[in-house]
Amino acid sequence: MTSATVPSAATALTRRKPPAAVRRRRFLLAVANHSLLIVAAIAFLAPFVFITLTALMTNSQALSSHIWPHPFRWQNFVDVFHQAPIWRWALNTMIYSCLATLGVLVSSIPVAYALSRIRWRGRNVAFGTVLIALMLPPVVSVVPLYVMWAKLGLVGGLGPLIIPNWFGDAFSIFLLRQFFMTIPEEYLDAARVDGCGELRILGTVVLRLAKPAIAAVALFSFLYTFNDFFLPLLYTRENPSSWVLQIGLSEFRSLHQVQWNLTMAATLLVMAPVIIIFFLAQKAFVEGVTLTGVKG
Amino acid sequence: MAPWLIGFSVFFGYPLVMSVYLSFTHYDLLSPPKWIGTANYKYLFTQDPQVGQAVKNTLWIIAIMVPLQVLFAFGVATMLARARRGAGFFRTVFYLPALAPPVAATLAFVYILNPATGPVNILLQHLGIEGPLWFQSPGWSKPSLTILGLWGVGNIMIIFLAAVLDVPKHLYESAELDGAGPFQRMRWVTLPTISPVILFSVVIGVIAGLQYFTQAYVAANVASGQASQAGDQTVNNLGYPEGSTLFYPVLLYQHGFRYFNMGYASAMSVMLLLVAFTVTVLIIRNSRRWVHYVGASK
Numbered sequence: 001m002t003s004a005t006v007p008s009a010a011t012a013l014t015r016r017k018p019p020a021a022v023r024r025r026r027f028l029l030a031v032a033n034h035s036l037l038i039v040a041a042i043a044f045l046a047p048f049v050f051i052t053l054t055a056l057m058t059n060s061q062a063l064s065s066h067i068w069p070h071p072f073r074w075q076n077f078v079d080v081f082h083q084a085p086i087w088r089w090a091l092n093t094m095i096y097s098c099l100a101t102l103g104v105l106v107s108s109i110p111v112a113y114a115l116s117r118i119r120w121r122g123r124n125v126a127f128g129t130v131l132i133a134l135m136l137p138p139v140v141s142v143v144p145l146y147v148m149w150a151k152l153g154l155v156g157g158l159g160p161l162i163i164p165n166w167f168g169d170a171f172s173i174f175l176l177r178q179f180f181m182t183i184p185e186e187y188l189d190a191a192r193v194d195g196c197g198e199l200r201i202l203g204t205v206v207l208r209l210a211k212p213a214i215a216a217v218a219l220f221s222f223l224y225t226f227n228d229f230f231l232p233l234l235y236t237r238e239n240p241s242s243w244v245l246q247i248g249l250s251e252f253r254s255l256h257q258v259q260w261n262l263t264m265a266a267t268l269l270v271m272a273p274v275i276i277i278f279f280l281a282q283k284a285f286v287e288g289v290t291l292t293g294v295k296g
Numbered sequence: 297m298a299p300w301l302i303g304f305s306v307f308f309g310y311p312l313v314m315s316v317y318l319s320f321t322h323y324d325l326l327s328p329p330k331w332i333g334t335a336n337y338k339y340l341f342t343q344d345p346q347v348g349q350a351v352k353n354t355l356w357i358i359a360i361m362v363p364l365q366v367l368f369a370f371g372v373a374t375m376l377a378r379a380r381r382g383a384g385f386f387r388t389v390f391y392l393p394a395l396a397p398p399v400a401a402t403l404a405f406v407y408i409l410n411p412a413t414g415p416v417n418i419l420l421q422h423l424g425i426e427g428p429l430w431f432q433s434p435g436w437s438k439p440s441l442t443i444l445g446l447w448g449v450g451n452i453m454i455i456f457l458a459a460v461l462d463v464p465k466h467l468y469e470s471a472e473l474d475g476a477g478p479f480q481r482m483r484w485v486t487l488p489t490i491s492p493v494i495l496f497s498v499v500i501g502v503i504a505g506l507q508y509f510t511q512a513y514v515a516a517n518v519a520s521g522q523a524s525q526a527g528d529q530t531v532n533n534l535g536y537p538e539g540s541t542l543f544y545p546v547l548l549y550q551h552g553f554r555y556f557n558m559g560y561a562s563a564m565s566v567m568l569l570l571v572a573f574t575v576t577v578l579i580i581r582n583s584r585r586w587v588h589y590v591g592a593s594k
Contacts, residue, residue, distance in 0.1 A: 030378075033375055033378050034382075040390070044390055044393060045389060047408055054415075062413070063413050067419075137506060138507075139545055140566070141311030141315065143565055144310065164307045166303070167302065227399075229514070230509055230510060250403070250514045251517075253518055254521065260410075260413075264407060270400045271400045271401075278395050
């Protein structure tokens with residue numbers, strides 16, 4: 001009997017409710033904290049709400065002091081496509097984002113593998129240069145690269161945006177290398193004993209184990225290029241047929257003297273893909289962001 | 297490895313060397329570069345009438361916007377870490393704006409903060425407050441950009457959140473037993489434990505601040521309301537209004553890619569590189585005094 005009562009006494013001790021005053025203070029703190037969170041959440045969501053509401057207004061409403069559209073003008077989302085070659089811009093964006101992302105994966109995965117799991121002379125020096133490349137502001141290399149592309153006659157097209165990604169990207173190499181380092185050596189040794197070459201190990205063992213990291217790299221690369229404004233501005237500003245969505249959107253209002261309601265509809269359309277991707281791949285996102293920050 | 301080495305030398309090594317070389321030349325892309333010694337640097341430091349303003353604007357970003365972003369991200373992350381209900385929902389809401397493409401977000405804010413018909417000033421009017429001119433006024437354009445920057449703080453916030461949740465619970469418990477109040481626990485437990493993350497976000501923030509471009513360019517372009525049509529060199533909206541959003545990278549862009557003074561733009565980029573490098577080294581050195589790595593002995 002005593003042996004049974006002792007553990008229950010212990011649980012009773014740990015589960016004892018705190019005094020009423022403490023509980024009330026904790027409750028009030030939680031309420032205050034949640035109220036603050038709700039206020040902040042409203043502030044964070046408000047811009048999205050305002051954009052959406054304006055995108056549904058008529059032009060005169062958008063210029064008035066009304067905040068709620070009346071009537072709702074869904075036609076705006078059709079009109080936007082007549083105002084500007086949005087499909088053309090979207091196509092250019094897809095070409096840029098997809099080819100660049102593919103390039104980053106094809107070039108960075110083998111380099112990251114060589115930097116993490118193959119021993120070779122000069123490996124540390126090579127990894128050091130990746131770290132330096134990671135730190136350097138891209139603005140610095142912009143002028144000579146522009147000169148180079150101008151000499152090759154590629155300025156005005158998407159080439160200068162895509163091609164560099166096929167030669168490795170420091171950030172992706174770094175992220176993948178950090179992840180590859182966590183793969184247990186035994187797996188690789190087992191494959192080597194079975195007679196696999198390094199390329200085959202990479203293709204079978206490593207790629208399968210590193211799926212989350214590769215997904216994160218692909219996601220970041222796609223988003224980065226989708227959102228990229230600076231490089232497309234440099235290389236395609238003079239050539240509207242190569243404009244991507246971000247350039248088109250930035251010029252949307254001023255080029256055609258377009259009204260705010262249509263501008264906001266276009267803004268919403270450009271935001272939409274990213275937000276949809278986020279909800280489809282939320283887990284990979286948050287893991288990826290954490291992977292870059294905490295263990296870096 | 298080989299393709300990467302080629303890529304590295306072409307897209308990284310070559311530009312670095314070329315930047316330094318071009319910075320000593322006069323080069324307009326049409327005729328070959330002409331060696332002019334240190335004339336570009338002399339002009340940059342003593343004559344260029346816009347450099348002073350551009351440097352001041354960029355310093356504003358680094359001294360005011362970046363610290364505010366770090367503080368704000370930390371504040372939101374702390375609240376999130378304490379949330380008992382709906383933590384996932386709130387996390388999504390606070391992270392979402394960070395995803396919005398910078399161009400779209402800037403456009404949205406120029407509209408929302410539109411002095412006459414923007415929703416914010418209309419709401420302020422209902423409260424009896426006359427709203428400022430936001431992106432239209434030289435005094436308010438940088439604060440407006442800062443509000444935009446705070447809205448998009450999600451990435452840093454997620455990293456802070458992970459760090460705050462990672463602080464070992466037993467540290468708080470023993471601090472509480474020693475009689476530490478909430479502020480003391482924050483000061484002596486939370487802050488030291490997450491100090492590496494603070495360092496990381498400050499360094500990243502400063503490097504990004506030195507390169508602050510897209511939002512400034514788009515805000516000036518849209519707020520000025522004028523067409524900067526392709527090929528039209530006469531209209532120059534950069535820095536609108538009154539040069540208050542002319543940041544150093546915007547000035548670099550103007551010299552390099554509007555006026556095609558490639559030599560002078562190179563000199564500007566070499567200076568930017570030196571400053572970025574120096575500042576990073578200084579922050580990291582200074583950090584030894586306040587960053588605490590778990591498991592490291594003093």
